[in-house]
Amino acid sequence: MPVDTTLAGRSYPPTPPYHVGREKIREFADAVGDTSPACRDPEAARLLGHPDVIAPPTFPIVVTLRAAERVLADPLVGAVGVEMSRVVHGDQRFTATRPVRAGDQLVVDTTVDRVREMAGNAILTVRGEVRTTAGEHVCTSLSTLVVRGAAAGEKL
């Protein structure tokens, strides 16, 4: 079944709030090897003008990936129950209004900006607007996800 192109422009309800904690930021910074004191020490973060410890630049993927997985689960993708091993991350862009910081309650508003078919693959451009529950914009995430074989109707 080819991917339903009416998927383009489709928006999804905001994700449940994700409460960012200092230890999660430290864990993520450790995992990517970012040794910045501002990711660990509130005082070091304050000296740089941040109210609490801040996350490394790619941290928003923690919340936007979960949001994007809901798009992949959409029957309109034509790949119900798609195995994630068939999904390739094509490219990724973050545009930050401000860094993610400890104490943030983050939600993601997700929209499929574009759907293309190429060589039997479905190529989705998924935009995640990351904001706090208070409505403050934090960053925009643009992800290109390639669902291999989805457009060719391959059995997944």
Place this chain on the structure above:
Amino acid sequence: MTASPVRFADVAVDDDLPPLRVVLCRADLVRYAGASGDFNSIHWSDRVARTAGLPGVVAHGMLTMAVAARVLTEWTGDPGAVEEFGVRFARPVVVPDDEEGATLQAQGRVTERLDGSRVRVVLDVRCGEERVLGQARAVLRLS
């Protein structure tokens, strides 16, 4: 320890950012999977990776991107300086199940001075000779 942030006034086009050499082993992929919540099995199972047409387990593209981000954050001393950051995942980074793992070499160069004390940086990230990230660009706000 507090890093002293790079100042816009001291930065010129064609300045190089200090390069970074990072070894990724399977344990690093497991750690990143846990920290990020990305448990896609091509990042920990050779069997699944091969079924997906890969030579073996590959690093999360987002881990490679995060390593590239370290070139930016170690230079500026402030992870909050990164306003824009985009990459294309050009080639997978295959991480063998041994002690050597895969070695990433990442470097950056200032290509433009922008308004608002911002600079544009282009990054070059390779595994061996192969460029693994394409169109890797960032905009940083400096003090």
